[in-house]
Amino acid sequence: MEHTGTAASSTPGPARARNRRGEGGRLRDDIIAAAVELLDEAGDERAITLRSVARKVGIAAPSIYPHFSDQPAIMLAVVRQEFTGLENKLRSILGETDDDPRQRLYAVCNTYLEFARLHPERYRTMFGGLWVPDLGDSSLTEQDLATLGMETMQILVDTLGDCVAGGYSTSTDPSADAVALWLGLHGLAHQRAVTRAFPWPEDIEDRIITTLAHLDTHTADA
Template sequence: MTTSKGRVRNKRGEGAQLRDEIVSGATRLLVQGGEHSVTLRAVAREVGISAPAIYQHFADRDAILFAVAEVAFAELEHALNDVGDHADPADRLRAVAVAYLTFAKHSPTRYQIMFGGVWDASKSLQRTPSMAADLAELGLGAFRIISRATADCIEAGCSTGTDPHADATALWAGLHGLAQLQVATPLFPWPSGLQSTLIDRLALLRG
């Protein structure tokens, strides 16, 4: 809920709390109003601070959106980790893949910003080369879960694949493509069982 009221000044050592509130405020604006609703002034109003106070934590709008993406990727990573135990490695990989698609479906706005849908990562990198290391790490936690599950399938003989990294990359690309398509074309007559078919084929799982 947007407010123009001033906030109580954080105590010494509570700067991290304000940073988190700025990211949460930007996320709310994105979910409620889309990309154009996120400006430094709008975020400041949402959090209840002055616009200049944002610069204590973020250099510009891109930096805020990057932080929102980081939080969203952390939530995705948690969702992929939280699929429970599966005795069969193939079942675990399928569960991880379905959790990925479910996250994208239930959080379409966040998913868009995670992959540059409302900001241009390349231009941000040109403006701020120091972001390179952070951009290189963005999303790797979630990918490593997919990669580890893929490797377990290959090791257990559940998959005909031989290169865990290449196979996990192919699966991730396919999941991302399906997630984006289903958000963009919700009225398309998607075949029943498409998710299972896509996952099994891309992961080279044995029948």
Template sequence: MTAEAQRKVTRRRPARRGEGDRLRDEIVLAACALLNESGDPGTLSLRAVARKTGVATTSIYLHFEDLTSLVRAVKSRWLDMLADEVEAAASEAGDDPRKRVRAIAHAYVDAAMREPARYRVLFTAELTPPAPGVPYLGVQAYNSVLARVRQAVPEAEADMITLQFWCGLHGLVTLRQARPKFPWPDLEGQVDDLVTRLIDSATHG
């Protein structure tokens, strides 16, 4: 077979409109599945993602600059899912600001305990700082929670209470996942207690 004939045989068919976006989604979903199994971005490789997607590794570079950008896309997808779950819980909690904050706390903890590998990838695995001018992932979701907390505590306390709120929930989740045999109190009661103490500290001094 001549070189020209070989080029005709191996030449990739140009993607139809919309196929490129679909392949990108398939690549991200494949990476999601692999990270759900390992919980460690350090074990992920573009070759493994390509194999699971059923494409050549070079095809991934048409959509992602490198492995870091692919992992960022996975985290972005998962953070959006977490934000949607948290916001839905807040909306269903009614008009009482304290109940909304409590609902956010329970939704966050429930999601983290239900998907421990996903949570590790999001918050305990090594975090690569974004490029200059690129915001940290999750900023919009954090600001959404901040807006809810502002409705429940004095304005001057809202920033610190929101930060302590997140730190407290993260500590609760990671310690329970790391030490499952510790004699922990009831999870729901512990979350309620954390929220009550934080809000009371802001409203009563």
């Protein structure tokens, strides 16, 4: 199924060299990369159609079908790739942060917000945007959508749990409070993207994290 709306450039991309035997996976990766480029360029998921992606890659549209059955399947691959990239960034920053659980939680939250700031169109698409596929009219299933972002959420749950275990958070339900914390971060990321002139308090991130993570401000300085 192809979304209609913002038209992508009609100029075809350069013809793509035929894959050698065993390189079919490279074309799949190229299709996903082209979709991401179109998203970044147009700022609108509707610019991503089978035809626009094919033009970007330099192939005929039917060449996409062995890899993706429809446009929602391409979008799902894009969203999965971006969640994996976000997860890798969060795990990387944890590897660079000291053992203080609070500093690790702040690092995770601030890295999350930075990802949203640097990639606003990708971030919006990851969390809905205009991409809400009709499951009855695509190859996707509810399971495909239900698992998106779960690894990223688990990092937040585990990091908050470490704060509780270390006596730095008074949360009695880290899983539920991690969801509340994510909602706070997500709301801030969204509002920053759409309300550019608002005079945000300089410490708004710390206020959100400290409050929603139930960090105990009476413990040793963070």
